[in-house]
Amino acid sequence: MKILVIAASNVRRMLRDRSNIFFVFIFPIAIILLIGAQFGGGVDPRIGLVVGSDDQLAADIAESIESAEGIETNRFESEAELVETVERGGAQAGVILPNGLSEVAARGDVVEIGFISRPDGSGTQLQSVANAAIAKVMTAVGAAQFAASETDASFEEALSTSRPLAEDGSSIGVEVTAVGEALFPSSMGQFDLGASSQLVLFVFLTAMTGSAALILSRQLGITKRMLSTPTSVSTVIVGESLGRLGQALVQGLYIIGLTFLVFRVDWGDPLGALLLLIAFSAVGAGAGMLMGSIFRNDQQAAGIGVILSIGLAALGGSMLPIELFSPTMKTVAHATPHAWALDGFAELLRREGTALDILPELGVLAAYAVVLLALASWRLKAVITRP
Amino acid sequence: MGNILEASGLTRTFDQLIAVDDVSFEIAEGETFGLLGPNGAGKTTSISMIAGLLEPDSGRVTVEGVEISTGSTKGKASIGLVPQELAIYPDLTAVENLVFFGRLYGMNREELARRVDEVLDVIGLTDRRDDLTKEFSGGMKRRLNIGIGLLHRPRMLILDEPTVGVDPQSRNAILESVEQLSSEGMAVLYTTHYMEEAERLCDRVAIIDEGAIQAEGTRRELVALVGETDRISIAAEGDLDAASSAAGSMSGVREAVTGDHTIEVLAADASSILPELLGRVSGAGVNIHGVEVIEPNLEAVFLHLTGKALRD
Numbered sequence: 001m002k003i004l005v006i007a008a009s010n011v012r013r014m015l016r017d018r019s020n021i022f023f024v025f026i027f028p029i030a031i032i033l034l035i036g037a038q039f040g041g042g043v044d045p046r047i048g049l050v051v052g053s054d055d056q057l058a059a060d061i062a063e064s065i066e067s068a069e070g071i072e073t074n075r076f077e078s079e080a081e082l083v084e085t086v087e088r089g090g091a092q093a094g095v096i097l098p099n100g101l102s103e104v105a106a107r108g109d110v111v112e113i114g115f116i117s118r119p120d121g122s123g124t125q126l127q128s129v130a131n132a133a134i135a136k137v138m139t140a141v142g143a144a145q146f147a148a149s150e151t152d153a154s155f156e157e158a159l160s161t162s163r164p165l166a167e168d169g170s171s172i173g174v175e176v177t178a179v180g181e182a183l184f185p186s187s188m189g190q191f192d193l194g195a196s197s198q199l200v201l202f203v204f205l206t207a208m209t210g211s212a213a214l215i216l217s218r219q220l221g222i223t224k225r226m227l228s229t230p231t232s233v234s235t236v237i238v239g240e241s242l243g244r245l246g247q248a249l250v251q252g253l254y255i256i257g258l259t260f261l262v263f264r265v266d267w268g269d270p271l272g273a274l275l276l277l278i279a280f281s282a283v284g285a286g287a288g289m290l291m292g293s294i295f296r297n298d299q300q301a302a303g304i305g306v307i308l309s310i311g312l313a314a315l316g317g318s319m320l321p322i323e324l325f326s327p328t329m330k331t332v333a334h335a336t337p338h339a340w341a342l343d344g345f346a347e348l349l350r351r352e353g354t355a356l357d358i359l360p361e362l363g364v365l366a367a368y369a370v371v372l373l374a375l376a377s378w379r380l381k382a383v384i385t386r387p
Numbered sequence: 388m389g390n391i392l393e394a395s396g397l398t399r400t401f402d403q404l405i406a407v408d409d410v411s412f413e414i415a416e417g418e419t420f421g422l423l424g425p426n427g428a429g430k431t432t433s434i435s436m437i438a439g440l441l442e443p444d445s446g447r448v449t450v451e452g453v454e455i456s457t458g459s460t461k462g463k464a465s466i467g468l469v470p471q472e473l474a475i476y477p478d479l480t481a482v483e484n485l486v487f488f489g490r491l492y493g494m495n496r497e498e499l500a501r502r503v504d505e506v507l508d509v510i511g512l513t514d515r516r517d518d519l520t521k522e523f524s525g526g527m528k529r530r531l532n533i534g535i536g537l538l539h540r541p542r543m544l545i546l547d548e549p550t551v552g553v554d555p556q557s558r559n560a561i562l563e564s565v566e567q568l569s570s571e572g573m574a575v576l577y578t579t580h581y582m583e584e585a586e587r588l589c590d591r592v593a594i595i596d597e598g599a600i601q602a603e604g605t606r607r608e609l610v611a612l613v614g615e616t617d618r619i620s621i622a623a624e625g626d627l628d629a630a631s632s633a634a635g636s637m638s639g640v641r642e643a644v645t646g647d648h649t650i651e652v653l654a655a656d657a658s659s660i661l662p663e664l665l666g667r668v669s670g671a672g673v674n675i676h677g678v679e680v681i682e683p684n685l686e687a688v689f690l691h692l693t694g695k696a697l698r699d
């Protein structure tokens with residue numbers, strides 16, 4: 001099959017180019033990691049602690065925080081030192097546990113614990129981690145306070161009884177309720193959001209910059225030479241299109257596979273994810289072919305391809321999640337194939353949808369692909385048969 | 388021997404410019420036909436029409452009796468086109484390029500594997516077979532460019548200025564392989580603006596300028612056409628005037644004059660009269676020191692026909 005010969009040579013040539021290897025395979029993963037790190041770190045975030053030197057309750061709470069999973073902790077001598085470290089980013093948050101906490105608790109008063117954080121998103125997440133650790137201790141304290149006030153037992157005696165119970169988890173739970181609808185469910189892994197948005201961004205980017213190869217083939221006279229063999233124009237065009245699709249699929253499957261295996265990114269229903277990837281790759285192939293048929297200069301096409309694909313990706317929700325867009329911008333965003341693909345991945349991932357649930361997204365993407373490929377074929381036929 | 392190629396009345400204009408104007412010729416099996424003309428003469432445009440890459444405004448091309456057109460792949464398997472530009476993938480190896488185009492020529496795997504080795508041998512790239520072509524020298528790229536056109540053993544090989552920008556060694560290798568292929572019965576269409584190449588390779592040459600064929604024939608026919616003659620320059624001493632009048636009375640000699648220690652003889656065909664000529668000259672009592680035969684070349688023919696030099 002000559003179509004497959006042409007398609008395969010395109011894929012082979014993509015895998016050959018060293019700078020391509022970087023942009024196609026290394027860079028996207030690096031970006032996904034970077035975004036993942038911002039969402040909670042490939043390196044665990046750090047909480048600084050200032051702990052009163054002779055207070056049992058402070059020591060207990062500190063220990064509880066230190067044993068919490070997914071964070072690193074550091075103790076500091078003074079509150080000033082902690083604040084400075086947090087300001088400089090040496091820690092993302094700080095908890096201040098002064099002397100006298102036990103006394104306050106024994107009196108049955110409200111225990112106040114200082115929490116400081118950086119003004120970025122990480123603080124809120126760390127606060128909930130700290131809260132949970134504190135709650136674990138304070139549940140027992142609350143029970144002991146109650147017991148001490150209702151019985152003859154002292155607060156200390158009551159606490160020593162209630163603590164093992166609290167740690168068993170058999171104690172009264174502390175319920176934490178978030179206000180408003182959760183945009184991203186807590187079950188979502190730290191890399192999940194970045195992975196699908198970067199997949200979409202980079203697959204499209206590769207397809208667009210790949211148009212340069214098509215132009216180069218024309219400039220070198222290779223396309224003409226192909227037509228001097230017993231190979232029809234339509235075979236050449238379909239082969240080149242299929243080659244672009246193949247390139248996008250290779251990259252997409254690599255990103256999905258690697259992030260799934262190494263970073264445990266959840267891509268949801270496998271069939272749904274595969275169909276989405278194929279549909280979106282076809283859109284990218286069509287866009288790349290169209291670019292390749294419009295421009296005469298490969299450098300120019302690659303440059304404009306980069307700008308266009310970054311712009312479309314930003315508009316389509318690959319940079320800032322579309323959930324955070326205003327209603328008008330959401331509508332505008334859906335002029336891009338990116339938004340539809342990301343909607344599809346969101347459906348699969350966050351709402352546990354199946355291939356059936358993403359039929360509308362698949363349909364829209366298929367329509368994009370058909371229109372772009374038809375336009376590109378028509379343009380390309382004119383261009384490559386031109387003297 | 389039958390004609391492999393028949394091109395008749397090929398004409399093509401670009402906007403106002405008549406790039407090719409009523410070009411006709413045939414090429415027989417085993418024959419090497421040259422299109423000799425300067426840049427812009429219409430060589431590539433003619434070839435594009437012959438190879439079915441460019442639709443002529445009028446005219447017709449058949450290869451082995453099959454009509455060639457841009458809209459059809461018919462007959463194209465009989466042609467091996469070596470385009471003027473280096474139409475090879477820089478990011479594929481020599482073998483990968485050969486295999487790619489071999490598949491497009493419709494060759495199957497085993498046949499292709501065998502031919503790839505043979506062709507690499509012919510073009511002298513066997514030891515560089517697995518290197519990326521972007522690392523090749525200009526001459527190596529040219530040779531690969533030609534090799535691709537040979538892969539499927541076409542009945543007709545079309546070479547468009549295959550030696551442009553090539554070192555003398557590669558050039559010689561290229562000319563030798565064309566001679567070899569021609570001797571194996573391939574019909575060759577060879578375009579060039581180097582008259583030495585046309586003289587060396589081509590059985591017949593068409594001189595093309597401004598889109599039209601100005602004259603066509605063997606070198607000797609072309610030379611005769613414009614009335615140019617061979618010149619024999621005999622370095623000698625003695626009674627030169629007597630010797631030149633003896634030479635001048637010989638049939639086949641057009642003119643003989645005495646020069647400065649030389650006798651200059653003009654003749655239609657130097658080689659056929661040379662033995663007798665030298666006998667007469669020495670018979671007239673002169674000592675011959677040396678003989679030089681200068682045949683008129685196609686450059687002179689071109690100048691005569693167009694009033695301009697082949698290379699500007």
Ligand SMILES: Nc1ncnc2c1ncn2[C@@H]1O[C@H](COP(=O)(O)OP(=O)(O)O)[C@@H](O)[C@H]1O
Nearest residue numbers: 387401406424425426427428429430431432433
């Ligand atoms: N695609 C084209 N568009 C316009 N003019 C062309 C085109 N191709 C060739 N020409 C013109 O036609 C003439 C013949 O060109 P060409 O066949 O390439 O000459 P050669 O191969 O003998 O150097 C030149 O004047 C050239 O500028």
Ligand SMILES: [Mg+2]
Nearest residue numbers: 430431432471
């Ligand atoms: Mg030319």
